[in-house]
Amino acid sequence: MVGKVTPSALEWSVDNCTLARAMEILGEKWTVVVLREVFSGVRRFDDMRVRTGIPRQVLTNRLAALVGHGVLRREPYQEPGARVRHEYRLTGKGFDLYPMLIAVTEWGNRYLADPEGPPIRYTHRDCGAEMRVAMRCDDGHEVDDNRAVIPRPGPGAHRRS
Structure with a gap:
């Protein structure tokens, strides 16, 4: 009978796993879709929403989380006669x-x-x-x-x- 081989990984804690921490930020489909859009040059909320079909509240939450984690930054812009809005740009952390x-x-x-x-x-x-x-x-x-x-x-x- 062959004995059970125990992986050495079981000796180590995963409590501070950086992969798990990264996936807390990136591990949801819409988050990666938002990043795809920004990398493609689509930076404005309404353009992202229309192009991707992401529900408004989901997009709001994903953008806020990416800004909160320092992956994106908000930059104000204003169309003539309209209120100030924001577009989303990658930070250095985002480009990485x-x-x-x-x-x-x-x-x-x-x-x-x-x-x-x-x-x-x-x-x-x-x-x-x-x-x-x-x-x-x-x-x-x-x-x-x-x-x-x-x-x-x-x-x-x-x-x-």
Whole structure:
């Protein structure tokens, strides 16, 4: 009889998991849809609402949460004869989400696109080539095999009690 192999991850607490913390901010469908819109240059509330079909209150809540977490900032604008409104712009913290958005889009384009192909591609502004997200270790090695990546406890890890 072969004994049960216990994963070493079970020795470590997940109470301060940064992935879980990130997903508290980003882990809801409409939040990522809002980010897609802002990355695409759609910055105004009504444009986002009409283009995506997000219910008004849901969009209000998602934008407020992204502003509250410092991912977006509000900037006032005013059309002639109208009241002051706000558009939403990415902060540095927001721009740092671009690789995540591209990685999720790559995955969706690979596995979920319609037969005629993906509806969106992200390209390099300078040369027009399609963008890809690549994994690279701190020593500069590009990692092609996802199985070559091993999660290990970091300096903030705590042993389970």
